[in-house]
Amino acid sequence: SQTIHQWPATLVQPVGSPLSLECTVEGTSNPNLYWYRQAAGRGLQLLFYSVGIGQISSEVPQNLSASRPQDRQFILSSKKLLLSDSGFYLCAWRVAWSNTGELFFGEGSRLTVL
Amino acid sequence: GQQLNQSPQSMFIQEGEDVSMNCTSSSIFNTWLWYKQDPGEGPVLLIALYKAGELTSNGRLTAQFGITRKDSFLNISASIPSDVGIYFCAGLNTGFQKLVFGTGTRLLVSP
Numbered sequence: 022s023q024t025i026h027q028w029p030a031t032l033v034q035p036v037g038s039p040l041s042l043e044c045t046v047e048g049t050s051n052p053n054l055y056w057y058r059q060a061a062g063r064g065l066q067l068l069f070y071s072v073g074i075g076q077i078s079s080e081v082p083q084n085l086s087a088s089r090p091q092d093r094q095f096i097l098s099s100k101k102l103l104l105s106d107s108g109f110y111l112c113a114w115r116v117a118w119s120n121t122g123e124l125f126f127g128e129g130s131r132l133t134v135l
Numbered sequence: 136g137q138q139l140n141q142s143p144q145s146m147f148i149q150e151g152e153d154v155s156m157n158c159t160s161s162s163i164f165n166t167w168l169w170y171k172q173d174p175g176e177g178p179v180l181l182i183a184l185y186k187a188g189e190l191t192s193n194g195r196l197t198a199q200f201g202i203t204r205k206d207s208f209l210n211i212s213a214s215i216p217s218d219v220g221i222y223f224c225a226g227l228n229t230g231f232q233k234l235v236f237g238t239g240t241r242l243l244v245s246p
Contacts, residue, residue, distance in 0.1 A: 053232055064138060065178070065223060065236035072232055080233070111177050115234070121185075122166040122227040124234055126177025 023048035027127035044112030139237035158224030
């Protein structure tokens, strides 16, 4: 069966520090991968998605970046965090080029920037 | 970034009441989905809709894919306390492989 894991689960970082959130998927090949951010009490904002290794589509211009170094690995990074980067980050995967649309989410990473 | 508009933003109802919420977009989607998120967790899929005009049920939940393909509706009948959570609509554009979420409807149910 397929599983998705992301870590760390909780992170408290000072402004200006770097960030690396990692997500891995097991039990499937060539998934579409997604990073979403959820600010407190808000909806899910699509940040990045990837349809293959090295292929990243960015939805929102910001100081975050994403990379997909391996088929089932998706990394969210920042060189210098801002206060506004605080939020709940969710990684998700779905079957590539599927019409079903179902998205499977990781456990989430809660980032607090102080 | 694109986000779908959901209403109402929040609802506080009594157990046993029916609930309706809707989602609208300026863009056409060819798949609509409804998710529920419990606190501190990722959203979980409730219902998926694939055809304009389609009406689909999952237990006490019923959802419809709007005929214009720019909206969708979710109804929950006879609400219970475990229905509490945030409900999100999502639109999929299969051509671009991206799934865009709505702003969410927070549901509170009083026993």
